[in-house]
């Protein structure tokens with residue numbers, strides 16, 4: 478894996494950093510794109526390569542991807558962990574919060590994939606893993622019930638299918654993970670209702686490593702015949718009809 482380059486958006490976050498460490502332990506060169514922060518800069522101590530990027534700005538995405546390809550030669554895998562999570566009901570959502578949600582989750586995911594495809598993977602092939610959410614495939618009552626969040630994450634499932642169809646002939650695979658609740662700081666802020674655990678067959682929330690295991694599989698050649706798929710990782714919660 479010595480020469481393999483993985484780029485993770487949102488790689489300073491709860492799930493993103495665990496994914497980044499897992500790729501690093503397996504010999505990848507790890508490049509992180511995230512909003513400017515002290516946390517991003519501290520990644521240099523972890524022997525990772527940090528790049529500040531705001532995914533709501535397409536020009537910024539293109540400049541940063543140009544810089545990454547120039548400095549690291551190519552991108553073998555792109556893991557799009559970056560996302561905005563909110564718990565707001567329809568009465569709390571105005572036009573501005575709707576647009577921000579879609580700018581980060583749907584538009585940012587599309588234009589980052591497009592930049593990486595055009596500037597590297599179109600010539601070299603590669604694997605892209607997107608982050609959807611259980612909120613894209615079922616409704617929630619109470620915490621996590623946020624129409625603009627669910628709709629933006631459903632868009633990711635759709636664009637995963639579409640781009641897999643378009644880019645397969647270039648040797649580029651695209652899949653998505655669809656996590657249920659994962660215990661991260663961002664999730665704790667949403668005040669997850671613990672009684673919901675009763676409706677999870679495996680009786681627990683995921684930990685970030687549960688998601689990293691699936692992401693790594695989808696990025697690696699072990700999944701070489703899988704593309705356009707969205708893999709649910711939620712302890713079986715989506716198969717309960719109550």
Ligand SMILES: NC(=O)c1ccc[n+]([C@@H]2O[C@H](COP(=O)([O-])OP(=O)(O)OC[C@H]3O[C@@H](n4cnc5c(N)ncnc54)[C@H](O)[C@@H]3O)[C@@H](O)[C@H]2O)c1
Pocket residue numbers: 486487488489490491492493510511512530531532533558559560561562581608609610611655656657658659660661662663664
């Ligand atoms: N935690 C859960 O329960 C859960 C469940 C389902 C899906 N997800 C998805 O998993 C992903 C990671 O979740 P997490 O719990 O680690 O959250 P997190 O908030 O810790 O991580 C999200 C990361 O995205 C980055 N980000 C946000 N806006 C950005 C922007 N405009 N430009 C660049 N980067 C930006 C943040 O800086 C952060 O590092 C998200 O896409 C989330 O929607 C999480």
